[in-house]
Amino acid sequence: MSANSAEPAAQVEVVLVKGGRTKIRYPAELLADDGVRLAVRAPWAGAGVRDFGFVRFEPGDLFTEYYWRDRWYSVKEVRAGDGTVKGWYCDITRPAVLSGGELVVEDLDLDLWRSADGTDVRRLDEDEFAESGLAETDPVAASAAVAALDALETLAREQGFGALLA
Structure with missing residues (x-):
């Protein structure tokens, strides 16, 4: 294939599952x-x-x-319509699974936000995570989720996500 080839971009359907139900599904360019x-x-x-x-x-x-097949999180760079970076929204999830044209990700309630300038790093939805009962029903997954949130927060505060996403 030449560098000037006009191959269409591959499409996938991102499927975010929460509590055994599809929370949202949307098309994305792979x-x-x-x-x-x-x-x-x-x-x-x-x-x-x-x-x-x-x-x-x-x-x-x-x-x-x-998304990672071997990590318990996803990182989403958010840009405004004019291209300005707003920041990064991170979901704590089970490792992603790509099957056929679907990228399936199970949301485990915990989230993290990092503003574009790095001055605002915040953990989100820890109350929802506690209420989910995951610590009782799947303590191994709950432990992995908390460890992933801790690791992302440290990365967000100390250096940002540049190296992780490069």
Whole structure:
């Protein structure tokens, strides 16, 4: 294939599962898959605006999302419609599974946000995680989830996600 080839980008359907149910499903462009890490790009798939108070996700935002088959998290770079980086939203998940054209990820409730300038790093939804009962029903997964959140927070505070996503 030549460098000037106009091959269409591969498409996948990202399927986010939470509590055994599909929470959201959306099409994404598959940017890379090295066998361990996958990268996809998709516009904001939510309905309308989602205002968290510290960031707003809205139509026109573009997400470049990184998933791992051997790690308990995903990292999503969020850009505004004008290309400005808003920050990184991280979901604590079971390792991703790509099967056929579906990229399936099980959300474990814990999240982390890092602003573009790195001044705002916050853990999110720890109350939801506690209420989920995962610590009782699957203590190994719960332990892996907490360890993943701790590792991401350390990385976000100390150096950001540049090396992780390069």
